[in-house]
Amino acid sequence: MNQTITDEILQIENVKMYFPVKKGIFRRVIGYVKAVDDISLSLKKGETLCLVGESGSGKTTLGKVVVGLYKATEGKIFYKTEEGTYEISKKLPLNVRQKIQMIFQNPYSSLDPRLTVERTLSEGLEMTEKFKSKPKELSSYLATLLEQVGLSKEYLFRYPHELSGGQRQRVALVRAMSLEPDLVVCDEPTSALDVSVQAQVVNLLQDFQDKLNLTYLFITHDMALAKYISDRIAVMYLGKVVEIANGEELFSNPLHPYTKALLQSLPRFEARTSEKGKKNTLKGEIPSPINMPSGCRFRTRCPYATKICEKIEPTLINVDENGEHRVACHLYDKS
Amino acid sequence: MKLLEVKNLKTHFKTLDGLVKAVDGITFDVEKGKILGIVGETGCGKSVTGLSIMRLLPSTAHVSGEILLNGEDLLKLPIKKMEKIRQKKISLIFQEPMVAFDPLYTIGQQFLEVLNQHENLSEDEAYERSIKMLELVEIPDPKKRFNEYPHEFSGGMIQRVMIALALLDDPQLVIADEPTTGLDVSIQAQIINLMADVQKKMRTSTILITHDMGVVAELADEVMVMYTGKIVERAPVKDIVESPLHPYTKGLIEAIPKLNTPKGEKLKPIPGMVPSPFDLPKGCKFYPRCPVRMDYCKDHEPPYVEVEPNRFISCWRFTDKEGGHSS
Numbered sequence: 001m002n003q004t005i006t007d008e009i010l011q012i013e014n015v016k017m018y019f020p021v022k023k024g025i026f027r028r029v030i031g032y033v034k035a036v037d038d039i040s041l042s043l044k045k046g047e048t049l050c051l052v053g054e055s056g057s058g059k060t061t062l063g064k065v066v067v068g069l070y071k072a073t074e075g076k077i078f079y080k081t082e083e084g085t086y087e088i089s090k091k092l093p094l095n096v097r098q099k100i101q102m103i104f105q106n107p108y109s110s111l112d113p114r115l116t117v118e119r120t121l122s123e124g125l126e127m128t129e130k131f132k133s134k135p136k137e138l139s140s141y142l143a144t145l146l147e148q149v150g151l152s153k154e155y156l157f158r159y160p161h162e163l164s165g166g167q168r169q170r171v172a173l174v175r176a177m178s179l180e181p182d183l184v185v186c187d188e189p190t191s192a193l194d195v196s197v198q199a200q201v202v203n204l205l206q207d208f209q210d211k212l213n214l215t216y217l218f219i220t221h222d223m224a225l226a227k228y229i230s231d232r233i234a235v236m237y238l239g240k241v242v243e244i245a246n247g248e249e250l251f252s253n254p255l256h257p258y259t260k261a262l263l264q265s266l267p268r269f270e271a272r273t274s275e276k277g278k279k280n281t282l283k284g285e286i287p288s289p290i291n292m293p294s295g296c297r298f299r300t301r302c303p304y305a306t307k308i309c310e311k312i313e314p315t316l317i318n319v320d321e322n323g324e325h326r327v328a329c330h331l332y333d334k335s
Numbered sequence: 336m337k338l339l340e341v342k343n344l345k346t347h348f349k350t351l352d353g354l355v356k357a358v359d360g361i362t363f364d365v366e367k368g369k370i371l372g373i374v375g376e377t378g379c380g381k382s383v384t385g386l387s388i389m390r391l392l393p394s395t396a397h398v399s400g401e402i403l404l405n406g407e408d409l410l411k412l413p414i415k416k417m418e419k420i421r422q423k424k425i426s427l428i429f430q431e432p433m434v435a436f437d438p439l440y441t442i443g444q445q446f447l448e449v450l451n452q453h454e455n456l457s458e459d460e461a462y463e464r465s466i467k468m469l470e471l472v473e474i475p476d477p478k479k480r481f482n483e484y485p486h487e488f489s490g491g492m493i494q495r496v497m498i499a500l501a502l503l504d505d506p507q508l509v510i511a512d513e514p515t516t517g518l519d520v521s522i523q524a525q526i527i528n529l530m531a532d533v534q535k536k537m538r539t540s541t542i543l544i545t546h547d548m549g550v551v552a553e554l555a556d557e558v559m560v561m562y563t564g565k566i567v568e569r570a571p572v573k574d575i576v577e578s579p580l581h582p583y584t585k586g587l588i589e590a591i592p593k594l595n596t597p598k599g600e601k602l603k604p605i606p607g608m609v610p611s612p613f614d615l616p617k618g619c620k621f622y623p624r625c626p627v628r629m630d631y632c633k634d635h636e637p638p639y640v641e642v643e644p645n646r647f648i649s650c651w652r653f654t655d656k657e658g659g660h661s662s
Contacts, residue, residue, distance in 0.1 A: 054519040055490075164608065165377070194376040194546060199590040199604035206601075221519060228592035228602075251594065265524035267549030269576065269593055279553070281524035285489055 008080055009215050010043040010066070010183060015075035017061050021290060033289045035061040037239035038075070043183070048209070048216040050226040050247075052262070053236035056286050059219045060105075062236075063185040066217060067102045068092065079183070094127065101176040105188040107168035111160040117171050118142065118156040124179055145174045149204055166197035170204065177208050185217045190225070202229060223266050227251055232324075235259050238289055238297040241316065245325035255319060255327045257302045258282075296330065304331060338540045339365040339388070339508055344400035346380075346387045355612045357383040359564035360400075362639070365508065370534065370541040372555030372572070374548060374587070378609055380564040381544045382430075385510045388542075389427055390417050404508070423453055426506040430513040432497040436485040442496055443481040446503065453504050468499040471536070472529060491522035495529065502537060509534075512544045527553050548591060552576050557645075560584045563610065563620040566639060569647040580642075581650050582625050619651065627652060 017036040020029045036058045043049050051059040064070045066077060068088050077088040079100065086096050104110035111120055121142050125131045131138045143153035149170040160168055169189060176184055186205065190198040202225070208214060220226050226233050227247045234244040235258065243256040254260045261282040284301050287293055296314055299305040308330050317333060319325040346358040358380045365371050373381045386392050388402055390409065402409040404424060409417065421427075429435040437445060446465040450456055456464065462481075469477035472495040485493060494514065501509055514530065515523040531554060534541055543555055551558055552572060559569040560583065568581040579585045586605040596602070607624040616622050619632040632651050639649040648654075 054521060166608070195548070195587060196376060196590045196605040199592075199602035202592070202602055203604065222592075223520065224594050224596075225592050227594060228596050228598065247598070262520060265521045266594075267520075267523070267527070267547065267553045269549045269552050269588070269591060279524045279528055281528060282521040285491055285522065286519075 007045055008042050009045040010217075011078040011080065012039060012041045012062075012066070013076045013078070015039050015062070015065060015077060016073045017058075017065055017070055018073045031290050034239050034292060035289060036065065036072075039239075039241055040075075041234060041241065041244075043215050043217060045182070045215055046209075046213050047231040048218050048229055050218045050220060050230035050233045051236055052220060052223060052226050052233060054221065054286050056238070056289065057236040058239040058289075059221075059236055060187055063102065063187050063217060063219050066183075067100050067185050068097075069102075081182070095129075098124065098128065098179040099182045100185070101179060101181040101183070102185040102187065103169075103172055103176050103189045106192050107165060107172050108160075108192070110172055111168055113160050116157055116159055117146075117163075120160075120171065121145075121156075121175055121178060124175070128179070142174075142178070145178055146171075148207075149174055150200075164197075165193055166200060169193060169197075169201055173201065173204060173208070177212070180212060181214065183215045183217070185219070187219045188221070191220070191222070198225075205229070223262060235262070238286065238292065240297060240328065242298065242329070243325075243327045244316070245319075249325050253325075255325075255332055256298075256329050257304055257331075258298050261301075296328075306330070336367045337364045338367045338405065339542075340401070340403040341384075341388070342401040342403070344384070344387060344402065345398070346383050346392065347397045348395050349397065350395070353613050356564050356615075357396075357612070358387060361561075361564075361566050363559055363566065363569065365540045365542060366556075367507075367540055368534075368538045369556045370543055370554055372543045372545065372551035372558045373561060374545060374551055374558060375561035376546065376587075376609055378563075378612070379561040381561050382512055383564075384561070385427070385512050385542060385544055388510060389421060389425060391421075391427075419453075422449060422506065423504050424506055425508045425510065426501040426504070428497055428501045428509060428511040428514050430516055432493045433485065433490070435497060436493065438485055441482050441484055442488075446481075446500060449500065449503055464503070465499075468503055469496070471502070471533060472496070472499045474499070490518055491525060494518065494522075494526055498526075498529065498533065502533060502539070505537065506539060508540050508542070510542045510544070513546070514543070515547070515550055516545070523550070530554065548588060560587070563612070563615060565620060565649065566647070567621065567649050571645060574646060580646075580648050580653060582627050582652075583621050586624075586626075 015036055016038055018032040018034050021031045021033060022028065023030045039062060051062065053059055065072050079086045079088055086092055122138055125138055142156060146153055146155055151167065151170060190201050193201060209216060218229060230247050232244060232246050233250050234241045237258050243259045254263055264280045265282065282301055287300055293300050295311050296309040299309040314328045314330050316326045316328045319327055319332060342362050344358055344361050348355040348357055373384065375381050387398050398410060409420065447461050450461040450464065466477050466481060469480065474480050474495055488496060515526050518526060545551060555572045558572050558575040560567050562583050568584045575584065579588055589603045590605060592602055605624055610616060618634045618636050622628050622632045629651060637649045637651045637654055639647055640654055641647050642653050
């Protein structure tokens with residue numbers, strides 16, 4: 001898979017997404033929820049970048065900004081194709097817009113209960129040049145797609161309530177893939193599914209990636225899944241990326257105290273060697289994104305916090321020569 | 336010492352489409368002070384097993400068999416007595432604590448309500464006991480939190496409160512239905528630690544219902560794997576993790592991406608789907624999905640037998656056709 005990774009497809013530059021908090025009869029703005037706070041990332045064509053972190057860390061918000069469902073408060077996102085570079089906004093031309101798709105977390109709410117599978121799937125396709133007013137071609141195209149995910153074409157005429165969770169997620173998968181996208185944002189696509197079904201969906205995602213040379217921005221809180229599916233992993237905490245590295249490196253050499261703690265909290269699937277209930281874990285919970293701690297955001301839960309962490313917010317610094325592994329922590333700031 | 340013995344428990348639901356055998360003839364027991372994990376996919380009957388023990392099912396459910404708590408059959412108790420058993424002897428930790436608490440009352444009111452129902456305590460004593468319980472589950476500043484409403488708690492905190500409420504009357508058996516589902520890994524680890532801690536301190540027995548093999552591996556002493564309302568395998572946790580025997584157990588474990596799963600290697604899902612409860616296979620229920628099936632399995636249901644001490648399995652691969660076990 002590595003040979004296909006060539007050039008950049010998406011560039012996220014200093015993106016901030018603030019939601020105002022309003023109070024009183026005049027809906028005065030009293031503060032902001034800083035869901036995503038100054039994130040810069042770039043995705044190369046054909047790679048899978050995983051965003052991991054606890055709930056409330058801003059993973060989903062960032063995903064929605066990338067597909068244009070939210071308009072970023074500040075910062076820009078560029079989508080690069082052979083034809084040119086486009087800034088993600090409402091004005092994106094339709095043929096570019098359809099190259100960026102999203103798969104949602106909950107297949108029970110992401111499919112319209114009143115539409116048959118066929119209606120759901122053809123809504124987007126009917127807008128394209130290829131299938132405009134060509135219902136016959138369209139339905140045979142859909143039948144082949146459904147077959148690829150292991151559903152027979154009878155499923156075209158079913159409603160979502162007639163399908164199991166795994167089948168629904170496969171329909172959602174087909175909906176995203178039918179427009180032959182380049183970039184797909186997957187927002188916890190398997191977290192509502194049983195493990196045996198999760199394995200089916202993950203395998204399908206990888207098949208599609210191989211076939212269409214897709215780029216995935218994969219959002220998950222399951223570290224083991226992240227390691228398995230990703231090329232690189234970005235760990236998020238309270239709207240910031242605190243560490244980014246390729247999967248192997250992150251797991252063998254985690255640097256940020258938060259990454260370390262996350263890895264230690266994983267339920268290990270192996271015979272317990274120690275007594276039960278003696279896991280090392282993080283103390284406390286993620287602070288409210290309205291009243292952010294000063295300096296380093298993680299310092300309130302960090303076992304190594306010092307004076308400097310209170311005052312200065314750490315920035316991402318390179319750990320290795322080629323800048324593949326980056327961490328935002330004063331512990332590793334040698335300057 | 337066995338605290339709970341369940342013998343040939345059957346829970347069937349009459350629906351318009353036919354009879355659903357949600358739990359179909361399971362036999363197991365829970366030792367004093369031990370944690371029994373029940374795992375399986377959605378619809379395998381694990382939650383219904385828990386609710387059957389509590390007798391909290393709707394009237395459409397038809398429950399038969401025996402559920403012996405300290406030798407007393409819960410299914411034969413009049414409903415008034417059963418109410419005393421709930422909470423005093425058995426209590427339940429629900430999957431979604433946010434939904435399980437009444438949003439209109441403070442946590443404190445809901446704690447006191449339970450204590451008023453079950454014990455002859457003065458107001459002050461009940462308050463003391465509640466605060467002590469909240470301290471046990473490590474709620475910071477319990478006296479202040481006592482007067483707060485459920486929505487003021489975070490997901491991890493409200494689950495702690497739920498555990499405190501379940502343990503309020505010092506029950507002998509706690510049934511925890513997916514206690515960590517929906518929580519972040521770090522919070523999940525905190526809750527796992529807490530449950531192990533509290534269980535050690537109070538010497539309660541626990542039935543831990545979950546679909547997460549990882550949680551079971553961390554917490555349980557014994558594991559029971561269910562499929563379509565039946566137990567397919569039961570063994571000490573170490574054996575299940577290191578050397579699962581039943582092809583379904585193996586399949587469940589192999590489907591999980593693990594930290595040492597090499598990249599590029601395909602995950603191994605269990606082929607097919609859980610069969611519809613109206614259209615179960617005739618012989619072994621796992622036959623259509625089983626990678627090591629034999630012709631014999633198609634029409635003959637395997638018995639649930641002890642193949643090694645403390646190791647039960649329901650599979651023809653490990654059982655003689657006469658009913659004894661092969662080696």
